[in-house]
Amino acid sequence: MELTLFNILDILGTIAFAISGALAAMDRRLDLFGIFIISFVTAIGGGTLRDTLIGNTPVTWMENTIYIYLIGVVTILAIVFRNKINYLKKSLFLFDTIGLGIFTITGVEIGIRNDLDPIICIALGAMTGTFGGAIRDILCNEIPVIFRKEIYATACLFGGLVFVIMHDLGVNQDIIYLTTSLIVISIRLLVVKYHISLPYFYIS
Numbered sequence: 001m002e003l004t005l006f007n008i009l010d011i012l013g014t015i016a017f018a019i020s021g022a023l024a025a026m027d028r029r030l031d032l033f034g035i036f037i038i039s040f041v042t043a044i045g046g047g048t049l050r051d052t053l054i055g056n057t058p059v060t061w062m063e064n065t066i067y068i069y070l071i072g073v074v075t076i077l078a079i080v081f082r083n084k085i086n087y088l089k090k091s092l093f094l095f096d097t098i099g100l101g102i103f104t105i106t107g108v109e110i111g112i113r114n115d116l117d118p119i120i121c122i123a124l125g126a127m128t129g130t131f132g133g134a135i136r137d138i139l140c141n142e143i144p145v146i147f148r149k150e151i152y153a154t155a156c157l158f159g160g161l162v163f164v165i166m167h168d169l170g171v172n173q174d175i176i177y178l179t180t181s182l183i184v185i186s187i188r189l190l191v192v193k194y195h196i197s198l199p200y201f202y203i204s
Contacts, residue, residue: 005174006109009181011070013102016019018043018071020095021136022078027092028140032079036142038136039075043067045132050124054114093192096145097135101184104129105177108163118168122160129156129184151191151198157182 021042023036044061051059075167107128111121130153134144145152163180190196 004064005177006106009102009177010106013099013106014043014067014070015074016051016095016102017046017132018074019078019100020092020099020133022075023082023092023095024136024140025080026079027179035079036072036075038070038139039078040071041139042132042136043071043099045135046107046128046130047132049131050107050110050128050173053124053127054110054116056110056114097188098186100129100133100152100156100188101181103132103159104159105163105180108180112164112167116162120163122157125160125163126153126156129153151187151196154198155184155187155191158187 018039021039022035024042025038028034030038044059044067047061048059051057104125106125108121108125110128111124116124130146134146137144159180162183165178166176166179
């Protein structure tokens with residue numbers, strides 16, 4: 001695999017989500033097999049959905065088995081050093097946020113490479129960023145963050161929009177990657193810190 005900035009970010013996103021999945025599984029006291037499964041689906045869930053929707057099969061992790069080995073090694077390290085990771089839930093949030101930001105831009109970029117409409121590219125970015133975490137939460141018997149009042153997918157959509165605009169303006173690709181991922185990560189950190197949320201409705 002050629003180590004372009006895009007591929008490096010994709011690997012970093014995979015690592016971040018793999019750790020996120022492993023932490024969530026350990027927090028739920030799952031056994032070793034369960035930890036590996038949650039870690040794996042969290043790391044590859046969004047990319048698998050994206051590749052399937054655009055007809056890119058076999059999906060990325062099936063063609064590049066380095067992702068399988070990478071997730072396995074990262075999961076083992078997360079288990080071994082679980083006691084070194086302070087504030088489990090805060091660590092889970094941090095790695096989930098990093099993965100969210102990075103995978104959003106990889107999804108948008110792949111949509112652009114396939115000459116898809118900008119709206120579809122932004123949607124692919126949001127799907128890539130959020131779907132792995134949604135599967136993780138469902139398997140851990142939690143309501144996925146994307147369906148709660150917290151701003152989650154909205155950060156991906158905004159980041160994807162910025163990506164498309166910068167791409168149309170001809171901004172350097174590496175700058176687009178770094179700027180967009182930092183925007184998504186920053187939005188997510190700020191809305192959680194200041195308890196900013198979307199309105200929600202219920203039947204009384």
